[in-house]
Amino acid sequence: MFDVVTGGAGFIGSHLVDSLVAQGRDVLVIDSLCAGKRDTIEGHIASGRARLLNRDLLADGWQDSFKGAGCVYHLAADPDVRQSAMTPDPTFRNNIIATYRVLEAMRIHGVPEIVFTSTSTVYGNASVIPTPENYAPFEPVSVYGATKLACEALISAYCHSFGMKSWQFRFANIIGARSGHGVITDFIRKLGEDSQELEILGDGKQTKSYLEVHECVDAMHFARAHARDPVNIFNIGSEDWIDVRSIADILVEEMRLTGVKYRFTGGALGWVGDVPKMQLSIDRLKALGWKPRLGSRESVRIAVQAALAEQ
Template identity: 50%
Template sequence: MKALVTGGAGFIGSHLVDRLMEEGHEVRVLDNLSAGSVENIRRWLENERFEFIKGDMADFETVKKAIEGVDVVSHLAANPEVRISSQSPEKLYESNVTITYNLLEAMRNSDVEYLVFTSSSTVYGEASVIPTPEDYGPMEPISVYGGAKLAAEALISGYAHIFGFRAISFRLANIIGARSNHGVIYDFINKLRRNPDELEILGDGTQRKSYLHVSDTVEGMLHIFEHFRREGKTYDVYNLGNDDWITVKEIAEIVSEEMGLKPEFRFTGGVDGGRGWKGDVKFMLLDVSKAKSTGWKPKLNSYEAVRRTVRELLEG
């Protein structure tokens, strides 16, 4: 297949690009490099099956050009930082909703057959059912980030049903691994490099969430996409995460141990009952039984994924 990966120079996107290239597909990347890096895809730049377009999806003509001749679009371009929900809601709207609308408008008069979208567990908000299944409702995001992802999902579903392409959304748990440049593990490592004796931990440390290594994420996306293609649905949604979860304090302990340090933990206390920031979902565990029913399952649990990620980031 010929694939377009938006945000393909970013964290998850570049790992997806690696797999697609290794499997022999033609791959085009569209990325404005606001969150990604050319270094993540440098190994492919001279490959005849690979094309890189530096461009912003806010520009419709750029998007229109990027989808020419492709069979499938994997749409990963987004602002990945949940924490800016309260400071810059307009940025999250533009980088999650507006660019998705531009992509869909370009696709509706094209020959693109499939759209793969990376959504987020944040669409569920503070779910009363844990583990949370795909059919949970009502959806009530508690951050602008979660709201923007849910809005993008709704647009994709509407366009797919009206304009004759097929689409799948993956609601991702916390995805971690090499090349990540934000998130709790990345923050902890940088804080301890600055001050090995003390580690500031946002919130009360009891926040508990599911973490999935990026290698398991990409494997899951590709495996389930093939299942989706065979199944014949116009639109479908899958959770991608782990069966277990881990607290922020436990992550701090693993990071400290891997760095050979014994810092004093200083908890900020957080907001709204110990959250790290306003809009932070304190407890998140996805029901991944639907994904596992296709034959996929993660190789690393949350604890193993965290430890491997710490080692990868320290080596990188």
């Protein structure tokens, strides 16, 4: 029996593949490589512990590969919150339609378990912070958040209708080595173009929770091992938060730059669909016995160092 990881050549997906291989699992990675990179899992392919099927989930030719799989880790998605406000169709198709096609392939081939990566943005601008999993009402403020919430509903329906089990994880901001987007990547690009001035979207006071990617993967495995309901939903994040200006300060310090001026675009929101304050309650995970070893500031510094080393 083997595991399937959709989006397994991407940022979080490739770290997940690392961990599954380390556990002795055989892994089939399905990735279109439009965002993922083969070299992130090349060593596992060479060792024979992982196979790569270069396919788009919106096309055909991958469904029969699910036969004999024990679990699908469905990470493939369009993760660009900002872009979803400008061109929502790709986000809708790559998130909702692709997830439906994954669930159908599981149903046809009898795959019993799915692990799904959702997002804190399903909560929208929550009035309760830290936000628990049972918070209501869900009012996403981005198309991206709405598509992830729709995927959660589809997965729940398939679990109850067809006897599957699911673990659905609502992530805070996950950061670290191999990340190709987000505030750290954006700041490094901007400072590479002009080391004396940094544009910061919004007022720089946006305050959010960040967690280093290895901690995230560890939490996923822990929850799957300790929760066995038909539908298991968990927040994953740190127990604190950090504002955008402080992230800029850490980056400038790690790049050893001096005299950098910050230019703010203004307003509480960095972009359409932005959530200016976000911290997730992780009490449900803590009740099982897991808690993060790193806070937001430590996670940001590790991620910045990794991103600079990759330049």
